[in-house]
Amino acid sequence: MYYVEMLRAWRVMRIFLIILGILFVLAIVGRFSGHGRMDVANQYVVPPNARHVVHSVAPDGSRMTSFDGSNGEHVVIRTDPTSDVQSVAVTEPVSGKTRPAEAKIANVSIKQSRHGHLMTTVLRYHRIPLDYALGIAAIFVAIFSSILGLGLSQENDGHLELAWTKPTSRQGYAASLIGVDILAMVALLGITVALIVVILAMYGLAKLIVADAGTLLTLFFAFAYIVSFYALVMAITASLRRASAVALAILWPVVLILPSLTDVKWLNIGAIVRFIDTINPLAYFYSLSSSSSHTLLPPGIGYSIGAMAVVAVVGFVASLAQWRRLEA
């Protein structure tokens, strides 16, 4: 029963693989046309007028370079042996009375000591969490999943007699269709993430990629995001025929714009949008990159995953209910 959907998913996936292929070729061209390898080692160049330059190796294997600058600052460059991530610590004397203070902004930390010294540490080359790759891939695959979400409506567009005269129930047929699509989405997600990693590696940034326990949560988020989007499209279009493509063309701009309207106070539009956005998977994606929520739920990846799982389940139930009621 899954054969037709397998062919259909492959037909759509080929287009996305071609897009990925084009991006990969462009990355290769970029790599060999001047931008070159972004080697993270030896990025910080010791100035020519530096004094007391000392190269050493710390007990943990880190390569250390220290020198005094022309303005009286003392600079220590520490290079991690495994990732080549550099931290550059600049300690400079400060005139007048000072009190201990500490601040951290992005990859810069500033520490002021009681003794009139200000140490500024810049972590050069942030690590690249795999989460970023998952996020980018999830957006890409969401487009794919929204097209696959038209599966039931495409069956409804003149093929029900063929679909429903197979020795399987309507629910069984729909379940196999959904199963194939989910496998295709997962495969494309994996391929896209792998390609991003390969491109980063080509540019010599592979060592900076990190994954931790949070990455697993992001993986769940990405999966919930693409599946909920798929289920949402399916629920909206299951009873439609050719109009399903129009519905999808309208849906995309709507889900993209809605989260940006949650702060509109005029006519209480923000509250209404927040309510609608609770079933908008893209709103959870917006929430992922900010500390505020665009839905009725509080911010947090856990809430987002849970909500999207509910959207997916409700979407599938609504789709199946429509599918069962259709007539050829």
Added chain:
Amino acid sequence: MSTISIQNLSKSYGSLAALTHFSANIEQGSVFGLLGPNGAGKTTAFKCMLGLARADTGTVLFDGAPLEPHMFERIGYIPERSVLYDWMTLAEHLEMQRRAFSRYDANRARELLALFSLEPRKRVRSLSKGMRTAAAVVMAFAANPDILILDEPTTGLDPVNQRAVLKLMIDASAQGKTIIFSSHQIGQVERAAETIAILKEGKLLLSGAVDDLKSGWKIVEGIFESDQFSIDGISSDPDVQRIERTGRILRVSVRSDSDGIARRMTELGARDVRTLDLNLEDIFLGAVEARPKEQSLDVLR
């Protein structure tokens, strides 16, 4: 599983009664022809039988049991219009069937492809209407079902392929398979069907064995000198079912006393009066055009 019992099947689309209290019993190994003008309810009847449309009332039993999804293993269906996927090749459609039906016969599929000169690598979108019909026939027969429900299975086919489909149906029936089909080609139905039902505007007008329907009925045909002739004593005859007047020719469908009508025609001035056996077309036209004879005559005049 082959005896099909249809009881009191009705289906409406809004205010339109597409099918009204349709009943029929179809025996295993028989060929059942469903006839009717366009919009008679034939396709609706098939769809309700197969659960593709929800009947408002009535039951359909296959060997005494209501239709369940697993029974489609033994039911082949060719819809009235092409439902194939335009973007798939014929080979992919057959692969779909192979995966879906455990009784699928790949050798049979190859034979049938050759019979209809179909190229399996072609995409459906590149096939003509007739070739799509032929492809649907190949798919249905290759699945080796016990029951074949064929809704106008010769649509768009050339006479050679129409004949081939008809032969497939007759051969399948000879092997004990049950065939239910509809067609506008009454000659085909007459050749293949043992029993028929005639529908009009969703209502069953007539049903029974073709031989039984024909027996006792005759056609009396006479040619007059001019097209101005009287039919006194013919139109009032209670045994006359239908009178067809075309120019100088008078054609009368009559039960039992055909000799009496022939004599009366001669008395009225007809020459070349002859008595013929009723054919299925006469039965069909008699049923779907049935109206009071005088009214029928008015229309025919």
